[in-house]
Amino acid sequence: MxxxxxxxxxxxxIFVALFVWPLFRSGERRLGALETIHGIPYAxxxxxxxxxEKLAHADIFxxxxxxxxxxxxxxxxxxxxxxxxxxxxxxNSFWLSYAPTVFYDRSSxxxxxxxxxETTITIPLTDKLQEVDRSLDLMxxxxxxxxxTWDIIDVQARVEPAIPTYAQLRNYIKSIIYRERAx
Amino acid sequence: xMKWLSWTLLLTTVxxxxxxxxxxxxxxxxxxxxxxxxxxxxALISLMYHTNQHG
Numbered sequence: 512m513x514x515x516x517x518x519x520x521x522x523x524x525i526f527v528a529l530f531v532w533p534l535f536r537s538g539e540r541r542l543g544a545l546e547t548i549h550g551i552p553y554a555x556x557x558x559x560x561x562x563x564e565k566l567a568h569a570d571i572f573x574x575x576x577x578x579x580x581x582x583x584x585x586x587x588x589x590x591x592x593x594x595x596x597x598x599x600x601x602x603n604s605f606w607l608s609y610a611p612t613v614f615y616d617r618s619s620x621x622x623x624x625x626x627x628x629e630t631t632i633t634i635p636l637t638d639k640l641q642e643v644d645r646s647l648d649l650m651x652x653x654x655x656x657x658x659x660t661w662d663i664i665d666v667q668a669r670v671e672p673a674i675p676t677y678a679q680l681r682n683y684i685k686s687i688i689y690r691e692r693a694x
Numbered sequence: 695x696m697k698w699l700s701w702t703l704l705l706t707t708v709x710x711x712x713x714x715x716x717x718x719x720x721x722x723x724x725x726x727x728x729x730x731x732x733x734x735x736x737a738l739i740s741l742m743y744h745t746n747q748h749g
Contacts, residue, residue: 522705643718
């Protein structure tokens with residue numbers, strides 16, 4: 512009997528260790544191609560991606576669960592004909608469930624719109640939607656909505672361990688419990 | 695000892711498989727397959743040892 516209890520306890524310890532170990536991992540993660548919302552990749556010229564629509568989507572391929580993670584994005588870009596740029600990570604099954612973070616605002620920009628800008632944005636990931644292959648949906652939003660043009664030179668995505676808030680943790684648990692799954 | 699270890703690993707594999715059913719992003723297929731492989735390996739070693747002991 513005691514052997515059975517020890518067996519269950521050890522199995523649970525191995526399970527928790529396997530789950531907890533990736534939570535402390537950090538590093539750069541691969542970004543997919545930058546596409547329109549219809550899945551058509553944006554054109555690139557001399558190493559720059561020219562974004563000509565309001566929305567630009569890319570996948571970030573994580574190697575761990577989103578729990579206790581922050582995403583740090585470093586974006587090199589040329590704003591050209593946009594007044595505001597923001598970025599967000601998809602939060603739930605609705606296709607446009609993003610809470611965008613503004614990283615460029617022309618009214619407070621001291622540089623020329625034709626200069627290369629560099630911005631670092633940190634996004635908490637715990638309450639974000641993670642696909643079954645562990646990827647996340649990243650979306651850039653440009654304003655004004657009609658005929659914006661801006662260039663992306665480079666986007667670097669890093670994940671770092673972070674302590675989530677109570678609300679983020681609650682949303683993470685809810686997303687696992689209420690996820691639609693095949694029986 | 696090997697028999698106990700193979701039962702423990704089998705139990706771990708079942709728990710991990712259940713967690714993956716809840717959300718596939720919690721564990722990778724590779725982790726699940728590695729656990730399955732380790733379980734089969736320890737079960738085979740345990741069986742060989744048992745066979746040697748009893749004839």
